Amino acid sequence: MVSIANKEEQSIVIRDLSKAFTNDVGEQSAFVLKQVELTIKKGEFYILLGPSGCGKSTLLNIIAGFLESSGGELTIHEDNKRNQTNRGFVFQSADSALFPWLTVEENIGFGLKMKKTPTDERKVIVEQYIELAGLKGHHAKFPKELSGGMKQRVQLARVLANDPEILLMDEPFGALDAMTRRTMQKELIRIWQETNKTVIFVTHDIQEALLLGQKIGIMSVGPSSKISDTYEVDLAYPRQLTDVSFNKLYNQIQSHFDE
Amino acid sequence: MNSIAQTEIIKGNIQVKKRSFRVGNKLLKTGLISWVGLLAIWTIAAHFSDPQFLPSPLATLQAAIVLGSDGSLFVYMGYSFARVLAGWVLGNLVAIPIGLFIGTNKVVRSLFEPILNFVRFIPPLAFITLFMMWFGIGEQSKVFLIMYATFFVVTINTLTGVLSISEDKIRSAKSMGATSVQILLHVIVPAALPYIFTGARLAMGSSFMAIVGAEMVAANQGVGFMIWNARLYFQTDWIFVGLVVLGLMGFCMDRAFGFFGKKVLNRYNVIS
Numbered sequence: 001m002v003s004i005a006n007k008e009e010q011s012i013v014i015r016d017l018s019k020a021f022t023n024d025v026g027e028q029s030a031f032v033l034k035q036v037e038l039t040i041k042k043g044e045f046y047i048l049l050g051p052s053g054c055g056k057s058t059l060l061n062i063i064a065g066f067l068e069s070s071g072g073e074l075t076i077h078e079d080n081k082r083n084q085t086n087r088g089f090v091f092q093s094a095d096s097a098l099f100p101w102l103t104v105e106e107n108i109g110f111g112l113k114m115k116k117t118p119t120d121e122r123k124v125i126v127e128q129y130i131e132l133a134g135l136k137g138h139h140a141k142f143p144k145e146l147s148g149g150m151k152q153r154v155q156l157a158r159v160l161a162n163d164p165e166i167l168l169m170d171e172p173f174g175a176l177d178a179m180t181r182r183t184m185q186k187e188l189i190r191i192w193q194e195t196n197k198t199v200i201f202v203t204h205d206i207q208e209a210l211l212l213g214q215k216i217g218i219m220s221v222g223p224s225s226k227i228s229d230t231y232e233v234d235l236a237y238p239r240q241l242t243d244v245s246f247n248k249l250y251n252q253i254q255s256h257f258d259e
Numbered sequence: 260m261n262s263i264a265q266t267e268i269i270k271g272n273i274q275v276k277k278r279s280f281r282v283g284n285k286l287l288k289t290g291l292i293s294w295v296g297l298l299a300i301w302t303i304a305a306h307f308s309d310p311q312f313l314p315s316p317l318a319t320l321q322a323a324i325v326l327g328s329d330g331s332l333f334v335y336m337g338y339s340f341a342r343v344l345a346g347w348v349l350g351n352l353v354a355i356p357i358g359l360f361i362g363t364n365k366v367v368r369s370l371f372e373p374i375l376n377f378v379r380f381i382p383p384l385a386f387i388t389l390f391m392m393w394f395g396i397g398e399q400s401k402v403f404l405i406m407y408a409t410f411f412v413v414t415i416n417t418l419t420g421v422l423s424i425s426e427d428k429i430r431s432a433k434s435m436g437a438t439s440v441q442i443l444l445h446v447i448v449p450a451a452l453p454y455i456f457t458g459a460r461l462a463m464g465s466s467f468m469a470i471v472g473a474e475m476v477a478a479n480q481g482v483g484f485m486i487w488n489a490r491l492y493f494q495t496d497w498i499f500v501g502l503v504v505l506g507l508m509g510f511c512m513d514r515a516f517g518f519f520g521k522k523v524l525n526r527y528n529v530i531s
Contacts, residue, residue, distance in 0.1 A: 066430050089434045096425035101449045101527045111435030142526065162435050
């Protein structure tokens with residue numbers, strides 16, 4: 001009963017959020033985001049879908065606390081304190097996010113080390129996430145020795161090892177080849193189901209959005225973009241590309257982007 | 260038409276060629292060919308010239324033995340090397356933190372960068388007289404001069420290293436709960452290390468330039484003094500001993516530093 005009640009709890013609530021960048025002399029640019037409204041439940045897999053340049057990454061960076069909004073409200077777990085550690089961020093480029101001078105193991109243990117978790121405990125946790133992310137046998141390798149997909153697994157494991165409540169993912173599979181991407185998508189669903197995290201996943205790939213998300217927020221083309229439509233995807237996992245309702249939804253969503 | 264035997268012979272030839280190519284490649288990598296070539300050209304050139312003008316490698320070696328037999332050569336080398344090492348180490352110790360500080364702080368950077376880019380074009384040699392006035396003619400002024408020669412190269416390299424760190428690395432460390440100090444020590448320093456290493460390595464070269472200049476102007480010891488002194492006695496061979504010894508000292512110091520980089524800093528991807 002408790003777990004069901006928790007599932008309905010709101011994780012992230014955004015009201016009338018806007019964002020404009022200011023340049024060096026303090027001039028404001030046009031609004032990148034305007035009147036963004038968004039509610040995400042705890043444990044939900046939420047997709048932010050939109051074409052390139054619509055500001056979806058900007059929105060994710062604001063949720064992450066990397067950027068300040070220009071106006072509006074952002075509430076995370078009924079708290080608008082900017083405690084960064086309960087959000088884990090998976091970057092698009094593993095090469096720019098991972099620490100190349102640390103091994104797989106050390107990368108995954110980084111957050112725990114910074115929090116001064118005792119070495120024994122850290123080892124156990126790192127081992128657990130190495131296993132979860134399918135990185136067994138790669139402990140002592142350096143990132144440059146791994147393939148693109150493996151690097152993203154390290155990034156995912158590194159973020160999860162800090163046990164964040166919310167997982168923010170910025171087109172994490174965008175740079176992978178199609179085959180690896182499929183595998184990673186399946187893996188992500190498995191990990192999400194095992195860990196019960198709230199996930200916000202940014203993508204411009206409708207198929208990816210439909211394979212992964214429970215809810216899809218469609219962002220309008222910028223400037224002043226906002227979430228123009230929301231779709232509930234009520235299909236069981238693992239989802240099939242050939243499924244009739246899958247294709248129906250695909251065409252529906254595609255129609256938003258057809259001029 | 261080739262018979263089998265002929266083909267075998269051809270194959271054999273190719274193998275011999277391949278093998279000799281491999282041996283040649285290995286030889287090339289040791290650098291032995293370059294050294295022998297240089298010595299040969301030097302010998303031939305010296306053969307057609309006056310030994311007062313261009314002494315041969317052999318004459319230079321003989322001069323080195325003479326200078327070495329009473330130990331004076333080694334004392335000079337020791338002095339020069341100790342000055343370079345002290346100034347270079349101290350220069351790095353000052354330059355690296357300053358480079359990190361300027362690189363991580365926007366306001367400080369806009370304050371310091373213009374001055375940095377002005378002063379760094381003033382060569383150390385231009386400061387010799389001034390440094391002697393300020394710090395005396397003893398060791399202090401020479402060590403300061405080397406520090407000056409080291410400072411700008413290392414500071415600017417460190418600064419560039421800090422600026423080249425991807426925002427993602429800093430952000431990911433932050434979101435994993437690292438404090439600003441932890442980010443500096445565990446992300447910024449290791450990420451900038453290849454740049455710092457290269458800067459320190461380049462600074463070695465400028466250090467040797469500065470020390471020889473300083474020793475020529477004001478010193479009773481050191482390789483620079485030896486070269487300058489040789490002029491008085493028209494001992495061209497001593498000058499050549501000095502040049503070779505300088506090259507050798509720099510070469511060894513660079514190799515030692517490169518070895519240190521390879522063994523200790525390999526995971527930071529330093530170029531050694």
